[in-house]
Amino acid sequence: MTPEVGHFALALALAMALVQSVLPILGATRGNVLWMQSARWSALGQVGFVGIAFAALMQAFVTSDFTVTNVFENSHSLKPMLFKIAGTWGSHEGSLLLWVFILTVFGAAVSVFGSNIPDALKARTLSVQAWISVGFLTFMLFTSNPFDRLYPPPPNGQDLNPLLQDVGLAMHPPLLYFGYVGFSIVFSFAVAALLEGRVDAAWARWVRPWTLAAWMSLTAGIALGSWWAYYELGWGGWWFWDPVENVSFMPWLMGTALLHSAIVTEKRGAFKSWTILLAILTFSLSLLGTFIVRSGLLTSVHAFAVDPERGLYILGLLALSIGGSLALFSWRAPMMEPGGLFKPVSREAGLLVNNLILATATGVVLFGTLYPLFYEAITGGEKLSVGPPFFNAAFIPMMLPLVFVMGLGPYLSWKRADLAGVLQRLRFVAVLSVLATLAVWYLTQGGPVLGYLAIMIAVWLLLATVREWMMRVRLFEVSFAESTRRVKSLPRAAHGMSLAHAGLAVAMLGFTGSSVWKSEEIVFVTPGEAVTIAGFNVTFEGADRVRGANYFADRANLTVRRDGEILTQLYPERRTYPVAGSNTTESAIRSTLAGDLYASIAEPASKEVGASGAWTLRILYEPLVNFIWIGSAMLVLGGGLSLSDRRLRVGVPRRRIALSLSKVPAE
Known part of the structure; x- marks a missing residue:
């Protein structure tokens, strides 16, 4: 019965979206406040009904209700609970339902938190948002119903794609969709502004x-x-x-x-x-x-x-x-x-x-x-x-000038800037960037010119960003207590900008290091054989058969040494999922800031050789690769800091306007 409740909730959500797509925008045109305010309640109704549908589908996955076609095709009773839940959005129909749910969440968020937005603009924005909802709700109800029934019900499911049965990928689609769909409300604001003129x-x-x-x-x-x-x-x-x-x-x-x-x-x-x-x-x-x-x-x-x-x-x-x-x-x-003029x-x-x-x-x-x-x-x-080859040749050369300009941008003033003065303040940063690049050249002793140029520009952006932040808080120019006070009083948006720019520089170091100076060895090995790469000695000790919740795997045992000293053991796996009838590779990684030692195994070299214990072993050393995700985290945290700034909270402008009006003397 729960799937039918979910299906009916989607139909009610469509009805709400149709009302929201017409009534508020008519109210904005005619100046009818009541019609404009109806957008708030229809937006809340939409998110409520789509939320019920999403919860109904998730309940079907959690309970392994194989009378639902979507559950049968993308789940299995032996699958771990986390991946049963992730199976909710692991298919076309389920991911589309998540897409629409996030779409309605953004509409409801504007209706609740946009109290400072003028009624007419908000009504038009929510109507445009509802137009998008109508399109995707009709698509889902007429062509991609996530609650289609299957009779007679099979005894078990076909399992989710094994590549998707991973903790990282369980969170990947919701984050992407929140980003994709989040831009829908910006689109709605833009169209509403065009309608309003x-x-x-x-x-x-x-x-x-x-x-x-x-x-x-x-x-x-x-x-x-x-x-x-x-x-x-x-x-x-x-x-x-x-x-x-x-x-x-x-x-x-x-x-x-x-x-x-x-x-x-x-x-x-x-x-x-x-x-x-x-x-x-x-x-x-x-x-x-x-x-x-x-x-x-x-x-x-x-x-x-x-x-x-x-x-x-x-x-x-x-x-x-x-x-x-x-x-x-x-x-x-x-x-x-047109806006203000600038030099x-x-x-x-x-x-x-x-x-x-x-x-x-x-x-x-x-x-x-x-x-x-x-x-x-x-x-x-x-x-x-x-x-x-095409993307690297066409895309990367364009990004390097962009990163260089990013280092200059925060030093430039609005309307007109003194370029000579800016370069004067950055001369020490330029010298340090060149020295850092020379140090990398000395340590690597080989590599493409573009790689060294990328390192130099990444260091330039990082040091320029740090220097600009230090200038803002006057670090080392005034007492530490005064600098601390300036740090606290500086808008969080300024801290966020600095953190995000520095994060891009850090990620760029990771992009360059792991791409330009990566080492790789692919060899056939039998127990006792060793591979040498980037100063590491990796010995293949053999492979064992292990079992998981819904798979079995061949697990290799690798001993990693440097200068004769054992550093760690690595256990890469090759998993087989019998229900899905497919294989996956689970790598083993020794991670440090300097770089990753990465190992994976493939099928045996041949059936005859495999029987005697020979496997295809892939070993890589990727310098600075973890800087990619450290830099990405800095980008996200920088955005979060900026978003938490009081000036960007949706209720601030109205209070500021009210305050400024209160200072106008009465006539």
Whole structure:
């Protein structure tokens, strides 16, 4: 009975969304306050009903209700409880329900916490949000019902894809979706502003917290996915420019540009049309990712095997939302008043360069992702691969100037800046960056020039960021007590910016070190044989058969020595899931800040040799690789610090306006 309750709740949510999509926007047009305020209750009703549906599906997974087709296809009674719960969003239908649930959460959050937003703007925003809900709720109810029944019920399920049965990946989709869908509310704000015909500093201030929350979550989701790929897939890489990786990366790039553009709109009243366009394009890229993953265009560990008819529905929704919003933008944008003027050397100019590079980089990734699909369609099935060589050659050279400008940006003043004075303050940073690069060259004694250039620019950004923060609190210039007081009084948004910029520099060190100076050995080994790599001696002691909850595995025993001293034991596994009929690789990693010693095993060299104990062993040493996830964590924490700043809380502007009005003398 619970699945029927969930199905009925989705139908009620659709009814609520239809009301919310029409009544509040009519109220805003006619000035009817009651109709505008109806958006609050319909948004809360939506999130309540979709929440009931999501809880009903999760209950079916937890209890292994195999009368539900979705549970039968993506679960098994022997599966650990954590992965039963994660199975709720491990399929097309379940992940779509999670998508819609997060969509309604954002709508409800604006209705509850947006008390400072003018009633007309909030009503229009929530109506636009409801238009998106109507599209996805109808898609789910008519083509992708997560509560379809299966009679007679089978005795057990087919199990979730073993690659997805991992703690890291259990949290990866919710974080990604929170980021994807979080940009929907920014899109709704943008369309509402176009309908209203007004974009100002207050609008930018209202939009920034929602943009920042979505960006943080998308950052965490991408980082967690790269970490999962690194330790789970067994090839030792953290990014492969897979098309489905790219469709999560593109909204992140555009969302980063949107964050910085909104700052200019808020502080200087400039970039109004550009900020609106970025808000539309960022969410459009999120929808594009949804289409690519669910249309059957791609075969990937990330993609859902979905028939093309469902993809056509999403394609229609994509065309309607993107086409409609861009048409509205082309009509309304020329009417917006231009913002403040600025000189070529200024903070506005620096942020403009930031935006242009990020937008161009997004275009490059989009071209490399979609071109093989168009080529296959035009040539009638002939396949073309666009892989890491293209992306590395086209994308990385664009990012280096961006990182260099990031180091300069915080030193530039608004409207007009003294470039000579800025460079004077950064001369010591430049010298230290060159010295650090020379030290890396001395230690590595080989590598591409681009690698050393990347290290130098990463160190430049890190030191420039630290110096700028020290200047703000006047560290070593005044007493320690005074510096501490300045640290406490400095806005948390300033601390967040410094932490995020430093985090990117740290992550960049990890990207470069693990890519340029990685060592790898792939060998056939029998018990007692040793492999030498990066100063480590790794001895294969043999392999044993072990059992897990719903799998059995061949586990290798490796002894790691350096200079004759035993450092650790590593136990990589090759798991077999009998129900799913598939194998996975579980790597074993010795992690340090200096680098990772990474080991995985594959199938025996041959059946004959395997019987005598010979295995394919993959050993890698990846310098600085953990800096990738340390830097990513710093990015997320920096965003969190900024989000906690009182100036970005949604209730502050109204109180400030009220306070300023109270100071106006009565006539």
